[in-house]
Amino acid sequence: MRLPPSCVLLPSLLLLGSACIVEAPGGASDKERRAVTVTQVPPLSVKNGANLGGKVELVGATVEPGRLSPGDQAKVALYFKVLQPMDDDYLVFVHVEDADGRAERINVDHKPAGGLLPTSQWKPGETVKDEFSVYVPPGSTARALNIWLGLWEPRTDTRLRILNPKAVRNDGKDRVYLGQVPVAR
Structure with missing residues (x-):
C-alpha cells in the first residue's frame, strides 16, 4: 500500500487502515486562528482539598490572570469549606516566592473575606470565599511565582496543621502549595 507523504501508518491501526495528518493549504484562516488564540490568559483554576486542623478544607482557588x-x-480567590466551628480568629497567611529562590518572599497575610467575616464566625457547611491580590x-526577573498559604493565629503564632499532608502538596511546615504562576519576560 502506498501512502501520501503526510500520512503515517500506525502499527496499532494496521488492521483498521491508516492515519493521515491533513493540513489546510496556506495554514489556518483568520477565523480558525481567532478560534484557537486568546488575547488574555484565562484564570488558573486549582483544586486542592487540604484539611486544615479538621476545621476547614481548602477546596480550591482561582488566579486571574493565569500569567x-x-x-x-x-x-x-480561595474557597474554604467550613467543617467545624473555630474559636479563634485566624489570618490567611500567603507567601509568594520566586520559583528559583532569587528574590525575597512577599507576604500577603490578611484577614479572610476582606475582614468582613472572621473565622470565629464561620459556620459548618458554609464555603467562604477569600480574595486578595499578588503583585510582581x-x-x-522571576520566571514564575510559587504561592504557599494556610491559616495562622497571630496571638499564639500557630498555624492550623495540615491533617492530610500526603494528599496535598505542602512543605512539611503546614504551608499548602497552591500553585505556580508564570511570569512573562
Missing part, C-alpha cells in the same frame, strides 16, 4: 508580567498583579514588582 503575569513584572509590574502586574493577579487576583486570587517592576523589574522582577
